[in-house]
Amino acid sequence: MAGATFRIVAGVMGRPPFRLALRGLAIPLALGLVACGPQKVDTPGAPANVNRGAVLFSQRCSGCHTLKAAGAHGSASNIRVRERNDGPNFTVRKENAQRVLYAIENGGFSGAIMPQNIVVGPDAQAVAEFVARYSGVGSRQASPQGPPAGASGAGTP
DSSP: OHHHHHHHHHHHHHHHHHHHHHHHHHHHHHHHHHHHSOOOOOOTTOOHHHHHHHHHHHHHTTTTOEEGGGTEEOSOSSGGGOOTTOOOBTTTSOOOHHHHHHHHHHTTTTSSSSOTTSSOHHHHHHHHHHHHHHTTTTSSOOSOOOSOTTOOOTTOO
16 A cells, blocks of 8 residues: 555656646747747738738748738848748739739749649739739839730730
8 A cells, every 4th residue: 555655656746847847948939939930910001801911921921932011031031041942022022913813823933832822712812912012112123023024925914
């Protein structure tokens, strides 16, 4: 009987330091994750569909793209440390809604990295309108990009 009591006491006594250690690590880890997480979506005065597009962009696109209004920092800020999956920085690159929809439907312009139809239907339209409205704010470029030079425009945005 004394042995059973010892086992219970030993079992109980062995757990609290481990749990305390986990709690001690959990709080700094959680704070670190919050600090590294996405920034706040900032679309003051925008229509509801554009706000929805901002939230969707933050959820679905921010891993590879940068756009300040969505709090997204997925692109490389230095070309020397760029990775293959770093998408365009839309804070400096202006796009129109038609080109964004084309990229969403076709997996970007190369079709090599970005998944096709990462958002569809009204969600795709909302993301396209959001990107068209807020892209290029960090550049000197005043108007959305048109088709590439020499393109006829047929079948491409």
